[in-house]
Amino acid sequence: MNQQTTPAVSVRHLTKQFGDALAVNDLSFEVAAGQIYGLLGANGAGKTTTLAMLLNLITPTSGEISILGEQYPAGRERILSRVNFSSTYVSLPLRLTVWENLRVFAALYGIKRPKQRIHEMVERFELTYALKTRVGELSSGQKTRVYLAKALLNDPEVLFLDEPTASLDPDMADKTRTLLLQAQQERGMTVLITSHNMAEMEQLCNRLLFIDKGKRLMEGTVVEIREHFGQDSLEDVFLHVARGESL
Amino acid sequence: MNPRRILGLTLRYFYLYRSSVPRLLEQLYWPVVDIMVWGFVTLYLSRFEGALPNFLAYFLGGLVLWDILFRSQIGVSVAYLEEVWSRNLLNLFVSPLRPSEFLAASVAIAIMRVAFTTCVTLAIAWWMYDFSALVMGAWLWAFMGSLVLMGWAMGIFISSLIMRFGQGAESLAWGLIFLIQPVAAVFYPVSVLPAVLQPVSAAIPASHVFEGMRQVLDGGAAPVHHLMMAYSLNLAYMIGALLFFYATLAEAKREGRLLRVGE
Numbered sequence: 338m339n340q341q342t343t344p345a346v347s348v349r350h351l352t353k354q355f356g357d358a359l360a361v362n363d364l365s366f367e368v369a370a371g372q373i374y375g376l377l378g379a380n381g382a383g384k385t386t387t388l389a390m391l392l393n394l395i396t397p398t399s400g401e402i403s404i405l406g407e408q409y410p411a412g413r414e415r416i417l418s419r420v421n422f423s424s425t426y427v428s429l430p431l432r433l434t435v436w437e438n439l440r441v442f443a444a445l446y447g448i449k450r451p452k453q454r455i456h457e458m459v460e461r462f463e464l465t466y467a468l469k470t471r472v473g474e475l476s477s478g479q480k481t482r483v484y485l486a487k488a489l490l491n492d493p494e495v496l497f498l499d500e501p502t503a504s505l506d507p508d509m510a511d512k513t514r515t516l517l518l519q520a521q522q523e524r525g526m527t528v529l530i531t532s533h534n535m536a537e538m539e540q541l542c543n544r545l546l547f548i549d550k551g552k553r554l555m556e557g558t559v560v561e562i563r564e565h566f567g568q569d570s571l572e573d574v575f576l577h578v579a580r581g582e583s584l
Numbered sequence: 585m586n587p588r589r590i591l592g593l594t595l596r597y598f599y600l601y602r603s604s605v606p607r608l609l610e611q612l613y614w615p616v617v618d619i620m621v622w623g624f625v626t627l628y629l630s631r632f633e634g635a636l637p638n639f640l641a642y643f644l645g646g647l648v649l650w651d652i653l654f655r656s657q658i659g660v661s662v663a664y665l666e667e668v669w670s671r672n673l674l675n676l677f678v679s680p681l682r683p684s685e686f687l688a689a690s691v692a693i694a695i696m697r698v699a700f701t702t703c704v705t706l707a708i709a710w711w712m713y714d715f716s717a718l719v720m721g722a723w724l725w726a727f728m729g730s731l732v733l734m735g736w737a738m739g740i741f742i743s744s745l746i747m748r749f750g751q752g753a754e755s756l757a758w759g760l761i762f763l764i765q766p767v768a769a770v771f772y773p774v775s776v777l778p779a780v781l782q783p784v785s786a787a788i789p790a791s792h793v794f795e796g797m798r799q800v801l802d803g804g805a806a807p808v809h810h811l812m813m814a815y816s817l818n819l820a821y822m823i824g825a826l827l828f829f830y831a832t833l834a835e836a837k838r839e840g841r842l843l844r845v846g847e
């Protein structure tokens with residue numbers, strides 16, 4: 338019951354100013370537990386900055402963030418042990434093997450039975466044969482699966498993904514989405530995701546927040562957003578907004 | 585601080601060094617080259633005997649101890665750099681790992697690195713030049729401890745600079761410490777320095793260690809005063825370095841620097 342009433346992520350009047358520039362401008366939104374929530378917007382809209390503030394990597398200029406009912410900085414350790422993150426712009430130590438990398442992160446997340454958990458993860462992501470291979474020797478598709486295994490290692494209640502499929506070919510991206518959805522549905526995990534692939538966002542997200550120059554443009558389900566802008570697909574919505582036709 | 589997390593991250597460096605022969609060799613390359621070149625130079629110079637007693641011991645002792653300071657500092661800074669190079673910093677910062685635990689792991693790996701190279705350099709000094717650092721007795725350990733501490737403080741300071749100025753500042757990890765070498769009284773006593781530099785020298789913990797080392801090698805009085813100075817200064821610098829690190833981290837989070845690492 339409690340899960341339904343307390344949102345997994347709650348953001349109020351979140352603002353980030355870098356010098357004179359407002360990267361995030363008075364954003365408020367809530368993500369219910371178990372939802373896949375998409376952040377949508379053009380390059381520079383403020384998606385990464387928003388995620389980074391939710392992960393305590395960037396300190397907000399003002400506003401409130403509550404994750405699983407806790408706040409930074411006091412709840413940092415408790416929050417971070419219950420969430421995880423992956424993105425195209427982070428990697429893992431390439432000289433270490435898959436096993437070594439996961440072993441280190443299992444220790445950092447205080448995972449109870451690390452061996453068993455790592456074996457579960459590599460089986461799920463079909464990496465068992467690569468356990469002793471250095472991450473640097475894997476293909477980028479395999480690497481992405483290792484990064485996902487790392488991101489799911491602590492069985493996170495909230496998973497933050499910044500353009501997780503950006504560097505993958507369509508086939509690999511599709512497989513990644515399938516694995517992600519599987520893991521999400523099994524555990525009822527909450528996911529916050531950004532992507533420039535509109536079809537991906539339509540397929541994955543229960544709700545979307547459309548950001549334009551740091552400001553909230555529209556929030557709702559895929560259908561609501563499409564209807565609001567009178568377009569047939571998210572792609573059309575995006576183009577419509579990007580070309581200023583809504584103004 | 586959570587010992588499991590510290591151990592976990594230490595394991596990461598252990599795996600790295602185990603897997604990388606070049607990294608292991610690089611640990612030894614300069615220390616070994618240094619001690620051979622300067623060892624032979626000293627052997628040669630000591631033929632002229634002259635008025636310099638213990639010349640060989642001064643020099644080799646200075647070399648071995650300086651290297652402890654240098655390796656300790658590098659060990660800490662390179663632990664940070666490894667995360668920058670492997671684009672792993674964000675993974676660590678979004679994990680429950682605390683910054684203090686990160687520093688503790690850096691320090692742990694620095695100790696291992698220092699122990700490894702020092703064993704080799706001490707063995708070479710003993711085998712090639714018949715110089716046994718152990719003649720310094722228990723003082724040797726006190727000297728080493730002080731230099732290791734100073735290396736940590738400098739290492740943390742330099743890691744902070746790299747956090748602030750980005751990967752472009754990485755050469756500081758190998759270079760900055762040589763800025764203080766001339767005034768650290770490694771190979772000559774503080775009294776050689778011009779009067780204006782002597783107070784600078786007195787503010788460096790290592791100067792007191794090297795003065796103390798020569799005192800012990802001469803069979804002089806116990807270097808208690810020098811050691812007390814060295815450890816007090818170390819404490820002050822360590823506090824300063826930690827404050828600087830935390831301030832730099834807070835500033836990096838305000839400016840969004842953590843996401844721009846490596847550029």
Ligand SMILES: Nc1ncnc2c1ncn2[C@@H]1O[C@H](COP(=O)(O)OP(=O)(O)OP(=O)(O)O)[C@@H](O)[C@H]1O
Binds near residue numbers: 381385
């Ligand atoms: N550390 C920083 N210092 C100054 N400005 C920044 C910093 N980080 C981001 N910005 C600016 O803030 C704005 C939002 O950037 P952000 O990276 O959040 O956008 P994004 O929506 O993730 O874009 P993309 O789709 O290209 O990844 C941009 O104008 C960017 O230039």
Ligand SMILES: [Mg+2]
Binds near residue numbers: 384385386499
């Ligand atoms: Mg981005």
